[in-house]
Amino acid sequence: MARIELTEIQKSWGPIIGVRDVNIEIADEEFVVFLGPSGCGKTTTMRMIAGLEDPSEGRIVMDGEVMNDIDARDRDVAMVFQGYALYPNMTIYENIRFPLRMRGVPRDQHEGKVRRAAELVELTDYLDRKPGALSGGQRQRAALARAIVRQPQVFLMDEPLSNLDAKLRQAMRVQIKHIQRELKITTVYVTHDQIEAMTLADRIVIMDKGAIQQIGTPDQIYNDPANTFVAGFIGSPPMNLVEGALEGGTFRAPGIEVGNLPTRHSGAVTLGVRPEDCTVAGMSSHLSGTVYGVEPTGDITYLTLKAGEKLVEVKADRDYRAPLNKPETVAFDPSRIHLFDTATGQRLS
Amino acid sequence: MASQRKRSKGESLTLRYLILGGWALFCLAPVLWFLSIGLRPRIEIITPQPIYIPSFSLDAWHMIWDDWPMAAYLRNSVAAIIGSVIIDLVLAIPAAYSLARFRYRGRDDIGFYILSTRMMAPAIVAVPIFFLFRNLGLLDTIWALMLIYAAINLSFVTWIIRSYMLDIPKELEDAAKTDGAGEIRILWEIIIPAVLPGIITASVIAMIFAINEFLFTLLIASTPDAYTMSVALSNFTGGSDGVIYNAIALVAFLAFVPVFLVVVAIQKHLSRGLTMGAVKG
Ligand SMILES: Nc1ncnc2c1ncn2[C@@H]1O[C@H](COP(=O)(O)OP(=O)(O)OP(=O)(O)O)[C@@H](O)[C@H]1O
Ligand SMILES: [Mg+2]
Numbered sequence: 137m138a139r140i141e142l143t144e145i146q147k148s149w150g151p152i153i154g155v156r157d158v159n160i161e162i163a164d165e166e167f168v169v170f171l172g173p174s175g176c177g178k179t180t181t182m183r184m185i186a187g188l189e190d191p192s193e194g195r196i197v198m199d200g201e202v203m204n205d206i207d208a209r210d211r212d213v214a215m216v217f218q219g220y221a222l223y224p225n226m227t228i229y230e231n232i233r234f235p236l237r238m239r240g241v242p243r244d245q246h247e248g249k250v251r252r253a254a255e256l257v258e259l260t261d262y263l264d265r266k267p268g269a270l271s272g273g274q275r276q277r278a279a280l281a282r283a284i285v286r287q288p289q290v291f292l293m294d295e296p297l298s299n300l301d302a303k304l305r306q307a308m309r310v311q312i313k314h315i316q317r318e319l320k321i322t323t324v325y326v327t328h329d330q331i332e333a334m335t336l337a338d339r340i341v342i343m344d345k346g347a348i349q350q351i352g353t354p355d356q357i358y359n360d361p362a363n364t365f366v367a368g369f370i371g372s373p374p375m376n377l378v379e380g381a382l383e384g385g386t387f388r389a390p391g392i393e394v395g396n397l398p399t400r401h402s403g404a405v406t407l408g409v410r411p412e413d414c415t416v417a418g419m420s421s422h423l424s425g426t427v428y429g430v431e432p433t434g435d436i437t438y439l440t441l442k443a444g445e446k447l448v449e450v451k452a453d454r455d456y457r458a459p460l461n462k463p464e465t466v467a468f469d470p471s472r473i474h475l476f477d478t479a480t481g482q483r484l485s
Numbered sequence: 486m487a488s489q490r491k492r493s494k495g496e497s498l499t500l501r502y503l504i505l506g507g508w509a510l511f512c513l514a515p516v517l518w519f520l521s522i523g524l525r526p527r528i529e530i531i532t533p534q535p536i537y538i539p540s541f542s543l544d545a546w547h548m549i550w551d552d553w554p555m556a557a558y559l560r561n562s563v564a565a566i567i568g569s570v571i572i573d574l575v576l577a578i579p580a581a582y583s584l585a586r587f588r589y590r591g592r593d594d595i596g597f598y599i600l601s602t603r604m605m606a607p608a609i610v611a612v613p614i615f616f617l618f619r620n621l622g623l624l625d626t627i628w629a630l631m632l633i634y635a636a637i638n639l640s641f642v643t644w645i646i647r648s649y650m651l652d653i654p655k656e657l658e659d660a661a662k663t664d665g666a667g668e669i670r671i672l673w674e675i676i677i678p679a680v681l682p683g684i685i686t687a688s689v690i691a692m693i694f695a696i697n698e699f700l701f702t703l704l705i706a707s708t709p710d711a712y713t714m715s716v717a718l719s720n721f722t723g724g725s726d727g728v729i730y731n732a733i734a735l736v737a738f739l740a741f742v743p744v745f746l747v748v749v750a751i752q753k754h755l756s757r758g759l760t761m762g763a764v765k766g
Contacts, residue, residue, distance in 0.1 A: 188659045208662040221660035225678035234674075238665035282664070292663075 138199050138212075138289040138322050139164045140185060145194035147180050154180040155346045158194070162324065167316055169333040170326045172343035173369070178326040179218060181343075182292050185324060187211045198289070209238075214288040216296040218326075220279045222267035228254075229263040232281045239286060253285040256311060272299040277308070284315055291316065291323040297332065309335060330370055334358070342366050359472075364481040367408045367474060373438065375408045376448045379478050387475075390444020392423045394468065401475065401484050408474035411438065414450040414466050421465035423448060427458045441466065516741070523735030530730045545731035554709045555717065555736070561706075562713040562740075565627045566695040569634030570688050573642045576635075577687070581647035582672055586658075596647075599640045607637075607700055615704050629705045630713065634698060638691040645690070649683030650676060682754040689751055693744055714740045 145158040155177040162168050170178045183189040184196060187208035196203045203211060214235065222231050232250045241249070254260045257277035267275055276299050283291060296312070297305045313336055316323050327333055333340050334354045342349040342357065342365075350362040361367035367375045380389030382405040387394040394407065414423075416439065425443035432438075432454070439452040441464055450466055458464065475484040522530060524546075525539035549555045584596055614633070615624075623629040653676065661671045677684070702716045712720075718736055721729040 183659075186659075186663055188662065208659070209665050209667060211663075213663055215660070215663045217656045217660055219654060219656050221654065221656040223657065223661070223675055223679075225675075225681075234661070234666075235664035238661075238670065282660075 140290065140322060140324075141195075141197040142181075142185070143195045143197070145181070145184060145191045145196070147177075147184060147189065148192050153346055155184075157347055160341060160348065160351060162322060165320045165322055167313070167323045167325065167336060167338045168341060169337035169339075170324065170341045170343060171328070171330065171333040171369075172349075174328070176343040177346040178343060179294055182215070182294055182324060182326055185290070186213050186215050186292050212289040213292055214283040214286065214290070215292040216276075216279050216283045216294060218294040218298075220267070220275045222275055222278055222282075224267055227264055227266055228259065228270070228278050228281075231267065231278060232263075232285050235282060235286050241286065249285050250281075253281040256284065256315065257281045257308070273301065273304060276300060280308070280312075284319075287319055288321065291321050291325075293323065293325045295326055295328065298328070305332075312336065330372060342369065344369075360483070361408070361474065362483050364406055364408070364476045367476070371410055373411055373449050375410045375474070376414075377476075378407045378409075378443075378446055378448065380405060380407060382475070390446065391425045392443055392446075394422045394470075394473065396470065397473070397475065398484075401477075404478040405484065406476040406478045406481075408476060409468045410472065411449045411451045413469040413472040414448075415469070416450060416452045416456060417465055420467055422468045423466040425464060425466075427460055427462045427464055429460075430456070430458055432457075439464075516738070519734045520738050523731050523738050525731060527729065527731055545729070545735045548729070549732050549736055553717070553720070553732075554712075557709050558712050558714050558717040561627050561630070561711060562696065562715075565630035565634060565713060566692050568627070568631035569638065569695055570691050572631060572635035573639050573691055574684065574688065577639060577643040577646055578677065578684070579672070580643050581650055582676060584643070585647045585650035596644075599643055602640045611700060611704055614701065618705060624705060625707045625711045626705075627711055630702060630711060633701045633705065634691075634695040637698065637701075638694055642687040642691050645687040646680060646683050649680040653679050685751055686754045689747055692747070696740060696744060 140160075140162040142158050142160050145155060146153070147155040158181060160168075170181065172178055180189060184191050187203065187206060187210075191204065198211070222228075223234065226234065229250055232253055233246050236246050236249060250263075251260065254263055257280050259274065259277050259281060262270060262274060262278075267278065270278065276296060280293075280296050283293070293312070297308050300308060309332060312325075325332075325336060337354055339351060339353055340357050341351050344365050350357060350366045352360070352362075357366060357370055361370065361375070364377055368377055378389050378392060380387055380392065382388075382397065382402050384402070385395065385397045385399040387397055387405060387407050389407070392407070423441065423443050425441040425448065427439065428442040428447055429440040430437060430452075431440075435454055437452045437454055437456045439450045439456060439458070441448050441450060448466070476482060477484055521539055524541055524543070525536075526542040526544050529536050529539050580599075584592060618624050618629045621629075623632075657675060657679070658671055661675050666674065697715060699715050699719075702711075702713050703719070706712050706716055714736060718733055721733045721736070
């Protein structure tokens with residue numbers, strides 16, 4: 137129920153720069169996921185939206201109103217903190233109820249709202265306990281319940297599922313998305329986990345070293361990574377990135393030769409291709425190398441080839457098996473080859 | 486092999502208990518000796534040869550309650566001590582919160598200044614304080630004692646509570662803010678409950694210091710209106726009756742019992758509070 141605009145946001149502590157040049161517009165009811173390695177500034181950006189941290193530079197606007205000087209408590213924002221931040225002296229019930237009390241929700245509605253929030257996160261049996269008597273995952277769910285118990289303008293969730301086991305994480309992911317869609321609340325969500333990002337997000341914001349690397353839908357991020365950082369960060373296993381030279385529409389690196397590329401560019405170029413866009417033993421092969429490793433996982437087999445000094449990962453048939461050092465050739469899907477400027481890391485269009 | 490190790494462990498445990506038990510007895514001996522002095526007739530105390538197995542007598546007990554206004558002394562002690570602790574908490578909790586949370590110029594200097602009040606020898610300020618309270622017309626009242634005890638203890642009460650507050654993760658307050666709580670609410674509903682062990686510890690230590698306070702009490706109190714237990718002890722040393730050892734011992738023991746019980750009750754918090762106050766800062 138709110139539009140958020142961050143303009144030229146910068147945050148520094150003395151010489152330490154936490155976040156720089158952040159520009160993003162988040163639409164009403166949108167689900168935006170911040171994804172990036174540890175220390176890239178995700179939490180800091182989120183805390184600025186919440187009003188817990190003042191940006192050193194730039195403007196934060198919500199629904200047309202400049203928020204820079206508005207206190208956290210006067211921004212209608214609910215946040216799930218990375219470290220849970222449950223009130224240790226209160227029971228889980230009181231924890232979840234706290235925002236209702238503070239925001240002046242009529243007393244007779246408290247019980248019902250708290251129970252409903254607790255049900256959503258499957259915590260009804262623990263309402264009488266103190267946070268100290270819960271497991272990490274249970275605490276995390278309690279923190280989630282405390283955020284969803286009222287209907288704020290904006291949800292901010294800082295790695296809310298990081299401590300749950302795979303099964304519960306999957307279930308909670310569906311829950312969160314459902315709640316967000318149902319309540320139509322603008323949501324900013326931080327995670328390390330790509331799967332979480334891909335499944336939840338309307339748009340993903342990839343950050344690294346305090347700066348935004350790319351903003352786009354999950355498909356855009358996956359199919360058209362803006363630079364080598366995004367290309368190497370998204371996907372598991374990640375995209376193969378091979379440095380080489382582009383000359384007259386042909387890319388060459390030890391053991392690799394790809395023709396029919398655009399002739400607009402030339403020079404030091406990095407070629408990117410995802411393991412799933414490679415086919416083993418194609419007739420018109422692009423890569424010839426030797427088998428370095430074979431990893432069957434059940435539904436798919438990962439094959440690692442050595443081409444020159446470079447290791448390239450390929451998704452092979454589930455039945456694929458080969459002895460070490462066997463010569464092997466691979467073809468790339470020509471429509472899914474990415475080229476990046478080696479010097480800047482930026483995508484060559 | 487296994488059984489041997491077990492036995493040697495059992496032996497070392499017995500040894501440990503023996504040593505600790507011996508040490509406990511050594512520490513407790515004076516207290517018990519004191520109690521035995523308080524409960525024997527006066528004649529048996531002033532013999533040149535020690536009497537190890539005394540006869541039992543409640544002489545001193547009757548004397549302190551019947552001949553002396555001990556109940557009034559006790560009341561003064563309790564009122565002055567509790568009053569001083571309340572004053573301390575009202576002042577120290579906001580001060581500690583400010584020192585722990587907000588950054589401002591000179592914050593650390595204030596912290597040091599507060600602690601430095603403990604480093605001064607009390608006798609230095611005795612005379613100015615006497616005149617101060619005389620001018621205020623508070624000499625020989627328990628109000629003056631309350632203020633003095635509060636002033637003596639304020640610094641470390643603040644310091645202990647502050648060190649507990651430093652342990653509260655900042656996220657907790659941030660969560661309360663985004664949940665819509667204001668500063669006062671946060672202090673009252675989040676911070677104070679979270680540092681309650683620290684508040685209890687600081688209060689108990691303040692009480693112990695206040696019970697034992699002697700110099701300023703003697704300075705301020707000149708009649709039974711403001712005499713406390715600690716000063717009452719000195720009453721048994723002068724006068725025509727000479728030094729009344731058994732009464733002194735009994736009063737001292739009576740003053741010791743409540744402190745002892747409270748310390749045992751909060752033992753767990755106490756050691757934490759003391760070490761935290763020591764290493765944090
Ligand atoms: N109060 C602070 N003072 C100085 N530097 C800080 C402060 N808070 C954060 N930083 C720095 O800012 C950078 C971004 O931190 P931030 O917490 O936003 O990372 P993050 O992306 O949330 O990482 P993680 O995934 O590990 O939670 C880090 O390098 C961090 O060291
Ligand atoms: Mg973080």
